[in-house]
Amino acid sequence: MRIGTSNSTKILDSACVNEYKIPLIVMMENAVLSAFKHMDIENNQRYVIVSGVGNNGGDGLGLARQLTAHGKEVEVFIVGKIEKMSECSKINYNILKAMNIPTNIVDEENLEYLKCSVKKSDIVVDCIFGTGLEREIKGIFYNVIDIINQNKNKTYSIDVPSGINATNGDVLGICIDADKTISFEFYKRGFLKYDVKQYIGEVIVEHIGIPEYILEKYDDREYITNLDLVKNNIKEKNKFSFKSDFGKVALFAGSRGFTGAAYISTQSAVKCGSGLTTLVCEKYVQDILSTKLCEAMTLDIQNKEKVKKLISECDAIGFGCGMGDTEDTYTKLKYVLENSKCPVVIDADGLNCLKNKKDLLEKHPNRIIITPHLGEMARLTGYSISHIRDNKVDVAKEFAQKYKTIVLLKGYETVITDGNYTYINPTGNSSMANGGMGDTLLGIITSFAGQGMTNLMSAVCGAYIHGYIGENLSKDLYTVNASDVIAQIPFVMKEFVK
Ligand SMILES: NC(=O)C1=CN([C@@H]2O[C@H](COP(=O)(O)OP(=O)(O)OC[C@H]3O[C@@H](n4cnc5c(N)ncnc54)[C@H](OP(=O)(O)O)[C@@H]3O)[C@@H](O)[C@H]2O)[C@@H](O)CC1
Numbered sequence: 154m155r156i157g158t159s160n161s162t163k164i165l166d167s168a169c170v171n172e173y174k175i176p177l178i179v180m181m182e183n184a185v186l187s188a189f190k191h192m193d194i195e196n197n198q199r200y201v202i203v204s205g206v207g208n209n210g211g212d213g214l215g216l217a218r219q220l221t222a223h224g225k226e227v228e229v230f231i232v233g234k235i236e237k238m239s240e241c242s243k244i245n246y247n248i249l250k251a252m253n254i255p256t257n258i259v260d261e262e263n264l265e266y267l268k269c270s271v272k273k274s275d276i277v278v279d280c281i282f283g284t285g286l287e288r289e290i291k292g293i294f295y296n297v298i299d300i301i302n303q304n305k306n307k308t309y310s311i312d313v314p315s316g317i318n319a320t321n322g323d324v325l326g327i328c329i330d331a332d333k334t335i336s337f338e339f340y341k342r343g344f345l346k347y348d349v350k351q352y353i354g355e356v357i358v359e360h361i362g363i364p365e366y367i368l369e370k371y372d373d374r375e376y377i378t379n380l381d382l383v384k385n386n387i388k389e390k391n392k393f394s395f396k397s398d399f400g401k402v403a404l405f406a407g408s409r410g411f412t413g414a415a416y417i418s419t420q421s422a423v424k425c426g427s428g429l430t431t432l433v434c435e436k437y438v439q440d441i442l443s444t445k446l447c448e449a450m451t452l453d454i455q456n457k458e459k460v461k462k463l464i465s466e467c468d469a470i471g472f473g474c475g476m477g478d479t480e481d482t483y484t485k486l487k488y489v490l491e492n493s494k495c496p497v498v499i500d501a502d503g504l505n506c507l508k509n510k511k512d513l514l515e516k517h518p519n520r521i522i523i524t525p526h527l528g529e530m531a532r533l534t535g536y537s538i539s540h541i542r543d544n545k546v547d548v549a550k551e552f553a554q555k556y557k558t559i560v561l562l563k564g565y566e567t568v569i570t571d572g573n574y575t576y577i578n579p580t581g582n583s584s585m586a587n588g589g590m591g592d593t594l595l596g597i598i599t600s601f602a603g604q605g606m607t608n609l610m611s612a613v614c615g616a617y618i619h620g621y622i623g624e625n626l627s628k629d630l631y632t633v634n635a636s637d638v639i640a641q642i643p644f645v646m647k648e649f650v651k
């Protein structure tokens with residue numbers, strides 16, 4: 154699903170109207186009809202349409218006509234100066250007048266009447282502001298939104314809940330509290346902002362008749378990952394496959410007291426179907442885990458000759474889980490990067506040891522995937538956690554462009570980007586927020602990279618499957634642990650490969 158901004162809408166509209174000669178009223182009617190599908194007319198009878206005087210308002214006036222045509226009781230309230238009404242909205246407004254559909258121009262005197270109508274309605278349709286809102290909401294607009302929020306039964310917002318800046322997610326003074334948002338063509342970038350989730354309700358993105366090749370041409374290259382994309386990347390195991398077809402991977406992980414991280418990241422790679430998996434670790438860790446790991450091999454990291462040979466032959470390497478934020482970890486990472494050519498996935502202490510030595514990343518462009526959570530990203534970039542949380546996409550893209558790495562910024566709606574294309578992961582939930590989850594993800598991504606997925610798709614698909622499993626398990630488990638996720642990996646991959 155594409156992500157877009159107010160600007161995307163403007164560019165697309167003008168391209169359609171000027172380049173492809175599609176009159177805006179045609180696009181508006183397409184918007185009306187696509188929104189109409191989600192008005193739940195089978196269960197509701199009384200609709201109050203509250204329209205602004207821009208094109209978002211025009212959508213509402215067209216909806217009023219369609220709902221009337223389907224036998225619904227419709228009352229329209231218009232807020233804003235009629236003389237400012239946009240051309241397309243005026244067309245729909247004149248039709249309503251000609252059809253004697255009751256339309257009220259909201260002013261201080263009839264706010265009480267609006268309140269009564271809202272109270273009696275089954276559904277309020279919010280068409281006050283869409284992508285055109287860019288400044289603080291005041292005065293009668295504020296009062297109208299407040300009355301709706303306080304008295305509604307249900308509110309469905311068209312395109313954007315009125316009050317949200319569609320591009321950056323800022324709430325401009327007040328915002329409609331929507332049960333459902335029917336948005337056109339794009340999932341609006343502003344919806345990604347954490348604080349906005351409380352307003353947008355269930356989001357449905359509908360097309361409004363713009364051909365794919367036009368959307369492609371004006372694309373912001375930002376998407377919500379969908380299942381089909383992931384399924385297309387999971388390789389069918391055909392009967393002529395050899396171990397080598399599924400990659401040779403190494404995991405550098407673990408230290409005294411952190412043997413779990415080594416086990417989890419290694420076992421995740423095994424369960425994802427890597428052909429050959431080797432854990433490279435301290436002897437202390439090796440002695441413990443060689444009894445616990447079965448399919449994976451283990452190698453003492455001090456065995457320089459064998460380590461050098463292994464990493465020179467690897468299809469992918471995972472590095473950092475539980476290794477300790479030490480100079481020694483940095484030295485090992487530097488050695489691995491300088492003595493291998495394959496993709497390297499760096500997590501946890503592999504990232505922490507880089508905080509003042511990011512130039513190492515620049516020496517190995519287009520082969521590294523980093524998987525920081527907000528705290529690790531803050532240490533890497535120097536930004537505060539709150540700044541990163543509110544600007545996840547921009548911070549991740551900036552870092553990816555600067556260091557030519559893939560950035561997977563973990564958390565709610567994980568961001569994955571190579572600096573050019575950006576994917577937001579929709580799966581996963583807070584049941585996964587516990588130690589070891591990141592180690593699992595590292596093992597999955599390393600395995601996928603070793604199996605031949607591109608680095609970007611390894612991260613996108615890894616995040617999706619990791620969250621998909623976590624989400625499904627959380628239906629029965631209060632907390633989802635790494636070992637729960639690892640056990641499910643082969644089942645979900647089988648489901649995806651069908
Ligand atoms: N391709 C598509 O997706 C299509 C999109 N379509 C629809 O068009 C919508 C975008 O329409 P839009 O550009 O007319 O802007 P919209 O959101 O209606 O608001 C602008 C109006 O609000 C006013 N206003 C703004 N801020 C204000 C404030 N704080 N306080 C008070 N007033 C304020 C502003 O007045 P002004 O700023 O000029 O003073 C202007 O009058 C989009 O969301 C979608 O629903 C479809 O119909 C067709 C295809």
Ligand SMILES: Nc1ncnc2c1ncn2[C@@H]1O[C@H](COP(=O)(O)OP(=O)(O)O)[C@@H](O)[C@H]1O
Pocket residue numbers: 501526563564565566567580581582583584585586587588589590591592594619620
């Ligand atoms: N609220 C949440 N919603 C969705 N996914 C989450 C949420 N919190 C954490 N996660 C996921 O759980 C995993 C936690 O990983 P991480 O923070 O690295 O934990 P650890 O470092 O302890 O292993 C990440 O993949 C992250 O995306």
Ligand SMILES: [K+]
Pocket residue numbers: 209279280281282283310311312313314315
């Ligand atoms: K709206």
